[in-house]
Every structure is written in C-alpha cells, then in structure tokens.
Amino acid sequence: MNKILITGGAGFIGSNFIHYILSKYDSYQVINLDKLTYAANLDNLKDIESNKNYKFIHGNIVDKEFIFRLFEDEKFDIVINFAAESHVDNSILNPQIFTITNIFGTQVLLDACKKYNIKRFHQVSTDEVYGDLPLYDKSLLFTEKTPLNPSSPYSASKASAD
Numbered sequence: 185m186n187k188i189l190i191t192g193g194a195g196f197i198g199s200n201f202i203h204y205i206l207s208k209y210d211s212y213q214v215i216n217l218d219k220l221t222y223a224a225n226l227d228n229l230k231d232i233e234s235n236k237n238y239k240f241i242h243g244n245i246v247d248k249e250f251i252f253r254l255f256e257d258e259k260f261d262i263v264i265n266f267a268a269e270s271h272v273d274n275s276i277l278n279p280q281i282f283t284i285t286n287i288f289g290t291q292v293l294l295d296a297c298k299k300y301n302i303k304r305f306h307q308v309s310t311d312e313v314y315g316d317l318p319l320y321d322k323s324l325l326f327t328e329k330t331p332l333n334p335s336s337p338y339s340a341s342k343a344s345a346d
C-alpha cells in the first residue's frame with residue numbers, strides 16, 4: 185500500500201484527483217492536507233469521507249514544524265502538491281499570500297521530502313509560467329523549452345516554486 189500526501193485536496197483540481205485515484209486504485213492510501221481557504225469545498229469530498237483509504241487533515245503547508253511532524257508520523261511514499269493561492273486577480277490585489285503559500289509552502293514540502301527521503305514529489309504548476317499565447321496564431325504552443333515569462337504575481341510565484 186502506497187501512502188500519498190495530497191496537499192490542497194479540498195480545491196477544484198485536487199478534489200477531482202482524489203476521486204480519480206481512489207476510484208481507480210485500491211493500493212493507495214490518500215491523506216488530504218488542506219488549509220481550507222475560501223477556495224476549498226469539503227462538500228466535494230463528502231462521498232468519500234468514510235472510505236478506508238482516505239483521511240483529511242486540516243493544516244498549512246507553510247507551517248514547517250507541523251509539516252515535519254506530519255511526515256515523521258505518516259511516512260509518505262509520494263507527495264503531490266496542489267495547494268496554492270490560485271486566483272490571478274487576487275494576486276494583483278494581495279500578492280504577499282501568493283509568495284508565502286506558493287513559494288515558501290513548496291520550499292517547506294521540498295525540505296520535508298529531502299529530510300524524510302520521499303521517493304517521489306509532484307509539483308503542480310501552471311501553463312501561465314510561460315506567459316500568454318497570442319490569439320492570432322493557434323499553431324503556437326508552449327513546450328517545456330519555452331522561456332519562462334510570467335506576467336502576474338500568481339504566475340511568478342508558480343514559476344519560482346518550479
């Protein structure tokens with residue numbers, strides 16, 4: 185049985201991913217760690233609350249002491265970081281929380297992965313780290329070789345975490 189830490193699992197994409205992984209595999213135990221910001225919705229996970237392979241923990245990825253204790257106790261095999269401040273417009277009005285959660289929070293998780301020898305860490309990024317595609321030419325695409333060109337505090341914080 186592999187134990188996966190999913191951060192930000194009460195959000196839009198994370199909650200869908202948790203449904204996906206629990207319905208497709210019996211061999212994963214999922215721990216969903218979420219700070220429950222305005223963007224979270226635990227109602228989206230009600231149907232799996234009693235699943236024996238699922239557990240919810242309320243917490244903040246920025247809190248190093250808490251995160252290190254959690255890694256010590258739970259002994260994860262895999263970490264997938266969905267947790268983020270994710271709304272571009274909010275990042276223009278209040279960039280600081282984007283720096284704290286998206287950059288420092290990722291750093292704390294990476295430090296914990298290093299200390300506790302986690303064999304696999306997935307960072308969920310965004311296409312916005314590459315900037316904007318022009319509308320006039322649909323053949324233009326981003327690739328992983330495209331230079332980073334973030335254009336908002338949100339996308340700059342995601343590029344920094346990458």
Ligand SMILES: NC(=O)c1ccc[n+]([C@@H]2O[C@H](COP(=O)([O-])OP(=O)(O)OC[C@H]3O[C@@H](n4cnc5c(N)ncnc54)[C@H](O)[C@@H]3O)[C@@H](O)[C@H]2O)c1
Pocket residue numbers: 191192193194195196197198217218219220221222223224225243244245246265266267268269270271285289308309310311342
């Ligand atoms: N939605 C999109 O279109 C999109 C596109 C590309 C990439 N992404 C990325 O995918 C990931 C998930 O996006 P989403 O749309 O589900 O976001 P979301 O805003 O719906 O969910 C984010 C979740 O993270 C939690 N969270 C925020 N700060 C936290 C913290 N400090 N500690 C623990 N949990 C915290 C929130 O409570 C929320 O449940 C993000 O990393 C985002 O940057 C999203």
